[in-house]
Amino acid sequence: MGLTFRNETFRDDFTYTNSPSNIRRFPFPFVEDQYRYSVNIEPHTPGPKGSPFEHHFDVDEHYVSEMRDRAMVLAADPLRCQALPHMMTAQWDMLELLMTSLARDYPEHFTLHRDGTAWHWINRPLGIDQKFTFLDASTLPYPPMEFIGRQVQGDFSIQDQRDNQLWMDAGIITSQADWSLDFDVGMNFFEWHGPVPLAHEAGVFERALKFLLNLQIGKPVRRLNWTMTINPRLDTSPENYHKWASDRMTVTPENVGQKVHLRVEMQGLFRLPRSNAILFSIRGYLMSLEQIVTVPKWGRRLPRVLASLPPELVEYKSLGRYRDMALAYLAPYDDGAPTSPGGGPD
Amino acid sequence: MSGSLLRRVRVAEVERVANRIKRFRFVDVDNAPLSEFSGGSHISVVMHAGDRLLRNPYSLMGAPSDTSSYQISVLNVEDSRGGSKFMHEKVSVGTELEIGQPLNLFPPAKLAKKHVLIAGGIGITPFMSMMNELDGLHSDFELHYGVRSLEDGAYCKYLQSRYGSRVNIYRQDQGQLIPLERILGDQRLGTHVYVCGPKPMIEWSLQTAKLLGWPDENVHSEQFSAPPPGKQFLVKLARSGREVIVRGHQSILEALEENGVDAPFLCRGGACGQCETQVVACDGFIEHNDHFLTEPERVSGKKIMICMSRIQTGSITLDL
Amino acid sequence: MTVSTIKSRPIYPGLSPDLNARRNIIVCDKAGAAAVTELFSRADSAFAERTTIILADSLSATETQTLSRDLAPAAVEIQPTLADGIARLRQLLETAPMGLRLYAAGSEPLIGLVVQAGLDFSIDHLSIRTEHRGSLMRRVQCVHCKGYIENVTTNPVKCTHCGLTLLVRDHYSRRLAAFQGVCIDAEVPGEIPPTEALYQ
Numbered sequence: 001m002g003l004t005f006r007n008e009t010f011r012d013d014f015t016y017t018n019s020p021s022n023i024r025r026f027p028f029p030f031v032e033d034q035y036r037y038s039v040n041i042e043p044h045t046p047g048p049k050g051s052p053f054e055h056h057f058d059v060d061e062h063y064v065s066e067m068r069d070r071a072m073v074l075a076a077d078p079l080r081c082q083a084l085p086h087m088m089t090a091q092w093d094m095l096e097l098l099m100t101s102l103a104r105d106y107p108e109h110f111t112l113h114r115d116g117t118a119w120h121w122i123n124r125p126l127g128i129d130q131k132f133t134f135l136d137a138s139t140l141p142y143p144p145m146e147f148i149g150r151q152v153q154g155d156f157s158i159q160d161q162r163d164n165q166l167w168m169d170a171g172i173i174t175s176q177a178d179w180s181l182d183f184d185v186g187m188n189f190f191e192w193h194g195p196v197p198l199a200h201e202a203g204v205f206e207r208a209l210k211f212l213l214n215l216q217i218g219k220p221v222r223r224l225n226w227t228m229t230i231n232p233r234l235d236t237s238p239e240n241y242h243k244w245a246s247d248r249m250t251v252t253p254e255n256v257g258q259k260v261h262l263r264v265e266m267q268g269l270f271r272l273p274r275s276n277a278i279l280f281s282i283r284g285y286l287m288s289l290e291q292i293v294t295v296p297k298w299g300r301r302l303p304r305v306l307a308s309l310p311p312e313l314v315e316y317k318s319l320g321r322y323r324d325m326a327l328a329y330l331a332p333y334d335d336g337a338p339t340s341p342g343g344g345p346d
Numbered sequence: 347m348s349g350s351l352l353r354r355v356r357v358a359e360v361e362r363v364a365n366r367i368k369r370f371r372f373v374d375v376d377n378a379p380l381s382e383f384s385g386g387s388h389i390s391v392v393m394h395a396g397d398r399l400l401r402n403p404y405s406l407m408g409a410p411s412d413t414s415s416y417q418i419s420v421l422n423v424e425d426s427r428g429g430s431k432f433m434h435e436k437v438s439v440g441t442e443l444e445i446g447q448p449l450n451l452f453p454p455a456k457l458a459k460k461h462v463l464i465a466g467g468i469g470i471t472p473f474m475s476m477m478n479e480l481d482g483l484h485s486d487f488e489l490h491y492g493v494r495s496l497e498d499g500a501y502c503k504y505l506q507s508r509y510g511s512r513v514n515i516y517r518q519d520q521g522q523l524i525p526l527e528r529i530l531g532d533q534r535l536g537t538h539v540y541v542c543g544p545k546p547m548i549e550w551s552l553q554t555a556k557l558l559g560w561p562d563e564n565v566h567s568e569q570f571s572a573p574p575p576g577k578q579f580l581v582k583l584a585r586s587g588r589e590v591i592v593r594g595h596q597s598i599l600e601a602l603e604e605n606g607v608d609a610p611f612l613c614r615g616g617a618c619g620q621c622e623t624q625v626v627a628c629d630g631f632i633e634h635n636d637h638f639l640t641e642p643e644r645v646s647g648k649k650i651m652i653c654m655s656r657i658q659t660g661s662i663t664l665d666l
Numbered sequence: 667m668t669v670s671t672i673k674s675r676p677i678y679p680g681l682s683p684d685l686n687a688r689r690n691i692i693v694c695d696k697a698g699a700a701a702v703t704e705l706f707s708r709a710d711s712a713f714a715e716r717t718t719i720i721l722a723d724s725l726s727a728t729e730t731q732t733l734s735r736d737l738a739p740a741a742v743e744i745q746p747t748l749a750d751g752i753a754r755l756r757q758l759l760e761t762a763p764m765g766l767r768l769y770a771a772g773s774e775p776l777i778g779l780v781v782q783a784g785l786d787f788s789i790d791h792l793s794i795r796t797e798h799r800g801s802l803m804r805r806v807q808c809v810h811c812k813g814y815i816e817n818v819t820t821n822p823v824k825c826t827h828c829g830l831t832l833l834v835r836d837h838y839s840r841r842l843a844a845f846q847g848v849c850i851d852a853e854v855p856g857e858i859p860p861t862e863a864l865y866q
Contacts, residue, residue, distance in 0.1 A: 086456035186841035194674035245852035276384035536788030559687035559765035561793030
């Protein structure tokens with residue numbers, strides 16, 4: 001694989017950046033020049049080698065540093081990781097899915113030995129070597145969701161399924177796009193999506209819920225979502241909103257290319273077999289405008305998409321303060337040439 | 347897109363467990379581990395019964411954590427459409443079959459303080475895995491199981507020896523009836539009740555719970571019913587322009603599959619909603635036999651669940 | 667503002683009697699008591715006889731007399747504050763059997779705390795019958811310091827715990843029985859819109 005893990009920060013001096021080789025594997029979310037809201041769910045089947053879709057859970061050069069940032073968030077605010085009491089079986093389901101996937105897909109970094117319920121987990125990049133008894137939480141240093149959640153990039157929530165609804169009854173959420181796990185835990189699918197504009201009226205969530213209620217074991221699905229973030233900050237939580245929202249005021253025409261980041265979430269949805277719950281993985285990717293425009297197709301398309309956003313979305317994603325500056329920065333990269341379909345680079 | 351992932355299994359064991367009831371144990375043809383499942387799950391079994399293709403749902407009965415094999419129980423129904431007869435007469439140790447992945451439309455309520463399970467006859471099957479799960483979680487439960495006689499009721503002895511006083515068996519041949527009013531009249535707050543059995547038993551249970559002041563949210567039922575038969579009619583497919591005849595003992599879905607049309611489905615019992623199909627035109631009366639569509643949706647005549655519902659006579663045009 | 671585009675904002679359909687319930691518990695305040703009298707007018711007298719009312723509000727002697735008379739033949743228990751009313755409710759639920767129906771009528775904080783208590787006893791929120799009456803005041807949780815601000819009538823509102831000025835969103839948590847309050851001048855500290863008395 002030859003992954004070299006970068007040593008970088010997502011706060012204070014913000015040393016995060018993508019290596020040149022990492023840029024082209026960014027999951028650029030816009031498949032056409034016009035913005036259009038859609039459920040865009042597709043089977044989470046293995047994608048091309050080297051792409052972020054190659055494996056169910058993508059590990060990249062930011063892994064070690066992201067896990068360090070997560071540990072800092074959890075130390076400051078333990079409520080970012082919560083599970084209601086009836087979710088213990090689902091926590092073990094999640095641990096099993098993540099450990100078996102990582103050990104299979106990245107054998108040079110992760111190893112799992114299983115002998116009945118006696119398990120041995122080795123995580124080389126983080127230096128973890130843990131023997132434990134599967135389904136016995138007292139043999140792990142953290143509850144199962146937190147134990148494995150501290151070792152996998154991306155946020156995770158677990159949805160219990162009952163009464164034809166999905167209930168977000170557990171999660172480890174430290175790099176969210178401005179929503180609070182502590183506030184939303186226990187809500188149903190419509191409730192936790194409550195603040196999202198336009199989509200309810202379009203029936204998007206009703207269709208998505210019906211689809212997810214019938215999600216099958218062994219047939220995961222994925223979709224991409226996006227927003228924009230100032231500075232490569234992972235912890236854009238409502239809890240700390242008063243500490244990071246003023247970043248938006250620091251954008252100038254001179255620094256917009258470095259400061260404004262497109263933040264893409266690859267969301268994976270997996271039926272968990274023992275608990276009948278659904279694991280929702282929210283794997284985030286950050287890239288500055290400056291790096292985005294190094295791919296000519298993205299440089300052309302991004303300004304076109306940003307210009308076509310409905311006002312409700314500009315407000316919901318809080319882009320208002322700097323969208324014009326971003327458009328002005330991007331304008332020279334749109335030479336008017338047609339773009340090819342799909343999100344990937346040409 | 348349609349249906350669930352199929353996997354090939356081999357029948358490893360067949361046992362007659364009661365009058366007209368056989369237990370089947372399946373293992374993966376390559377002895378690969380099967381998926382774990384949650385209590386109350388079922389699988390569909392694909393059957394090529396003569397010239398007919400059937401996919402019948404059966405509850406999984408074993409321990410949810412046992413990935414070495416799956417077990418189902420099949421009652422040979424007298425007016426069978428062919429599925430249970432096929433299982434009883436054509437399937438033996440060594441037979442290879444295709445099954446779908448476990449699907450759960452009858453899970454125990456995870457927030458309940460206590461679970462009361464009411465089973466009639468073959469309706470015991472979803473409770474087998476459910477009790478296994480609840481027992482493992484140290485959840486409070488009790489089973490009330492009505493059988494015609496001990497020869498007709500499957501697993502009576504096993505259940506009593508495994509779960510002791512939590513299992514109550516009522517024998518019709520001895521004039522014993524499930525004392526539902528007494529049972530439901532004396533439960534702690536936060537109890538949920540689950541019913542699986544013949545339709546009249548389910549209706550009686552739902553009604554009794556309602557009259558005793560149980561909120562609808564605490565009452566759950568599952569009924570596996572075959573698509574009710576009717577007269578032959580014609581299905582026109584708006585997108586492909588094809589026409590398919592649905593015979594009297596077939597569902598629309600089965601007729602489409604027989605003709606190689608790929609239509610969406612999952613539970614094949616009118617419960618999961620996956621096969622919901624738009625009606626473009628219909629010159630007959632739709633008999634809605636599902637448990638999914640709301641009353642206004644039924645009245646609108648614009649949707650049909652093709653795994654269970656049919657029209658009385660005439661033709662129906664579907665958006666397929 | 668009881669209609670919202672935000673789907674987590676609760677809807678209170680109004681009280682209706684469950685004539686099959688073997689026992690009813692109704693929690694209400696002064697304003698909600700009027701909804702309870704209307705409820706009784708839609709049911710038989712046996713319904714009221716199976717009913718315990720927890721009236722949680724500060725009442726004058728005259729109000730106590732009038733309301734006790736209006737709400738008879740139900741058993742009426744008067745509690746001086748909402749917190750006392752909820753504590754009493756929890757005590758009753760401790761020993762309650764299935765067949766109990768729970769109702770709440772009055773302000774949103776009252777309904778929210780009844781529903782929250784119900785959840786702790788595994789009563790599904792959909793099986794609790796609710797009617798909003800009287801004040802529009804809200805219970806708000808500060809998302810930053812997690813403190814609760816009771817009886818909020820304005821938007822924005824100052825957090826009584828950490829002092830931040832909060833925008834009161836329509837986003838509501840049943841588990842916390844509170845609306846979400848988020849710092850309103852986070853982008854430009856001090857840039858605060860005029861306070862409006864939205865929830866009188």
